[in-house]
Structure formats: structure tokens, C-alpha cells
Amino acid sequence: MLRGMATVTYYAEDHEAAxxxxxxxxxxxxxxxxxxxxEFRIGDYQHELGVIDARYxxxxxxxxxxxxxxxxxxxLEATLARLLELGAKEFEPIIERGPGFVTATVVDPFGNVLGIMTNVHYLDVLKERS
Incomplete structure (x- = not known):
């Protein structure tokens, strides 16, 4: 079954600008x-974020x-502010989804939806793995 996110892929018409x-x-x-x-490797588990030329x-x-x-x-607030400063547009504002789960979503300058979140379960799993 699903074991973890391997690669997230976005698309961009202006690939070099992306x-x-x-x-x-x-x-x-x-x-x-x-x-x-x-492709970038990012985060605690080196997940992959890839961007493909939109023609594909x-x-x-x-x-x-x-x-x-x-x-x-x-x-979350600083990350959202940085995304907006770089030209992303707010798609969903900061929303508390429940205790320890807060989200926001932007659209990058290339039309991709990018979600950010503070998530207590993520931190718990990270703590268990250290």
C-alpha cells in the first residue's frame, strides 16, 4: 500500500522562470x-518536488x-508571507482545521496549487523517528 509521498509534480509554461x-x-x-x-529534494524526509514543462x-x-x-x-504565517511576497496568490486563507492542524493554500505564479500546513501528527512522527 501507500508508504509515503515520493514526488509531487507541478507544471509550468515558463519552465526557466519556475x-x-x-x-x-x-x-x-x-x-x-x-x-x-x-527536481528538488526537500524537508525532513527528502521528498521530491518536481516541475515539468507544461507542454507535457x-x-x-x-x-x-x-x-x-x-x-x-x-x-505558517511567515511561510505564507514569503510565498505572497514572491508573487503567489492566496487560494485559501489560514484556516484552523482542528487543534494542531492549520492550513493555507496559494497558487504559484505558474498556476499550481501549493498547500502549507502546521500538523501535530507530522511532528509526532518526526519525533518518534529521531
Missing amino acids: KAWYTEFLGIEPYFERPGYF APGQRTEPGGEIVRWHVDD
């Missing part, structure tokens, strides 16, 4: 690149939507 934007936001260079694709995207996308991956962050 690489520059995500490099700026994440503070690291992609660890893997080939024409039309680049399945189907036509006319507006943001679909599944939302929510990345755990330590400071």
Missing part, C-alpha cells in the same frame, strides 16, 4: 535537471484546482 522562482523560495538549487524537468501536462488546465499537497512548515 526554476528560478522555486530556487528562490526553497533556498536551494534543483538536485536533478533534464530538458523540461527539474496531461489534459488542459484552465484554472487552479485538483489535489492539494500540504507541506508541513514550522511557521
Whole structure:
């Protein structure tokens, strides 16, 4: 069965601009690149975030939507502020979903939905693994 997220993939029509934007936001260079694709390893478990040239995207996308991956962050408000400063647009504001579960969602400048979250279960699992 599902054992963990391996790669999240976004699409961008301006692939080089997306690489520059995500490099700026994440503070690291992609660890893997080939024409039309680049990938970062991020976070405590080195999950992969990849961006593919939009010409390879399945189907036509006319507006943001679909599944939302929510990345755990330590400071939700600061991360949201940084995303907005870099040109992302708010999709969902900060919402408390329950004790210890707070989310926000943006649309990056390339039309991808990017979720961020503080999540007590994530921190519990991280603590157990150390």
C-alpha cells in the first residue's frame, strides 16, 4: 500500500522562470535537471518536488484546482508571507482545521496549487523517528 509521498509534480509554461522562482523560495538549487524537468529534494524526509514543462501536462488546465499537497512548515504565517511576497496568490486563507492542524493554500505564479500546513501528527512522527 501507500508508504509515503515520493514526488509531487507541478507544471509550468515558463519552465526557466519556475526554476528560478522555486530556487528562490526553497533556498536551494534543483538536485536533478533534464530538458523540461527539474527536481528538488526537500524537508525532513527528502521528498521530491518536481516541475515539468507544461507542454507535457496531461489534459488542459484552465484554472487552479485538483489535489492539494500540504507541506508541513514550522511557521505558517511567515511561510505564507514569503510565498505572497514572491508573487503567489492566496487560494485559501489560514484556516484552523482542528487543534494542531492549520492550513493555507496559494497558487504559484505558474498556476499550481501549493498547500502549507502546521500538523501535530507530522511532528509526532518526526519525533518518534529521531
